[in-house]
Amino acid sequence: MNQCLQTIQDYGLRALGIGERLLPRSGFTLCEQFTLIGSGLIWNVYFAALAVFLGFFLANLLAVAKASGNPWARKPAEWFIFLFRGSPLFIQFFLAYEMLVQLPRAGIDLFGITVQTSWMTRAWAGALLVLVLNTAAYSAEIFYGALRNLPKGELEAADAYGMAGWTRYRRVVWPTAMRLAWPAYTNEAIFLFHATTLVFFSGFPAFQQRGDALYYANYFADKTFNPFIAYPIVAGYFVLLTICLIALFGMVNRRLNRHLPGAAKKIRYRPNLIR
């Protein structure tokens, strides 16, 4: 028990580079595997939380652009969504990494200020950028579907009250679209969370062996030739966090549907796979 506490102290924040520098090399205990894989989970949560948060705003913009009648707004949004939904996330990671590596090493001169670029090739920034753009494209398609399915009566009622433009969007269109899109959006958030495991298997290198949960699980499976311990541990962690995510989004769902008694059905988790 004491030994395990020591392990948690040594490796609990290893994924952030805090604690013991060397990974365990032999005689792997269950405690070590649980601790290291759990510490890798920090990165999965970081990527998922920030990507969902930032992607949400971008997705709303894109959905409105795609639904608009102006081709100058609609066409770029359509192309963006097609590009990111039509290609594998795995390839997007590779491509983004190769592009970011091409940036000049010394930094870019902008109006006399030198902007550093080397941090963009690191996973915490580069992979996050890809995930934000990717989830924005997928969510935008969901929100766009919701905008098209708005009940006609609600829009007519808004017109009858004399609402137009921004007021109508903020008070009628947007809340209703969110309410309609929320179950599908919950699933999108879950897929995105699962997709974060791809980061360190694609172009982005794990700097000083600071990887995510699957990176460490793969490390253990490679070292012990035993896939039956490390992978089920990651799987267990992910099931737990997925349940938390569903609970969190379920709360929002109930809030969105609070004026409709009985409408906030339990969100059914319909899994999709990789993007």
Place this chain on the structure above:
Amino acid sequence: MFSYCTDPSALDGLAWLSCYLTTGNHMLFYASFGTVLLLLAITAPVALLFGFGGAMASRSRIAGVRWFGRIYTSMVRGVPDIIFFLFVPIALDQAFEWLRSRVYCDPSVPVRQGNEFIVCAAAKLPLSTSPEWVHQAYGIFLAVIAFAVVFGAFAANVLHGAMNAVPHAQLETAEAYGMSPRQVNRRILIPQMWTYALPGLANLWMILIKATPLLFVLGVEDIVYWARELGGAKTRAYAYPHPDWRLYYFLAILVFYLLMTWGSERFFDRIRARLSRGQATAAGEAMRKAAP
């Protein structure tokens, strides 16, 4: 490839490029697109079969079979699929080697020795004496199984939903005509479920296409592998020196996938129209009304 390619260092411009793009390694790169298509062509029917089995099992009247089907279909939920892609091939490989080691090796020697998984040479899969292509084929075989297991579970989910969506009155009518449960399944349920299953299956196919680059993670020499190999910077030591061109190789792969998904979408729109014909759904009704 071409006759003027014998001395690459003397070439430049288009001639250089035409020679560069037809080297032996580039031919392997083009062939690896075939590998991806082959994987899709094999995996899709196998996964559909797995899914069909899973869906039928979760509707079974025998509790044990039903539970097996339920567990299988819910297995992939909540867990990132890439974990399965890493787990299933190693687990299968070790299972095969363990079984063979019980037959071909001295059974008293344990397979797991500390951190090592050791079987004698006769039980290795594939045998260390077998040629390179056997190793590749075995890798692809394991990948197909992994893809089929994961996508089978998803297909089972879709098909299970589709079977439940067939109007119950249809099945009851069939029973009233005196059909046995088997006949009801074969004549009424299965022909009608496809129109309900198609949106889900089309979605699954798109996802399957986009999952194929994961072959690279499984160690198969696929397009991602060759793009990294060929695109990396080549020095004077190579016949065709060039700077880091991986970006362009990955752009080519991106275009390949965009074309694949775009083509599939067009294809599914056609099938959707074909399957809605004569169905008791809104789409079928609209077609009936539109017909003169």
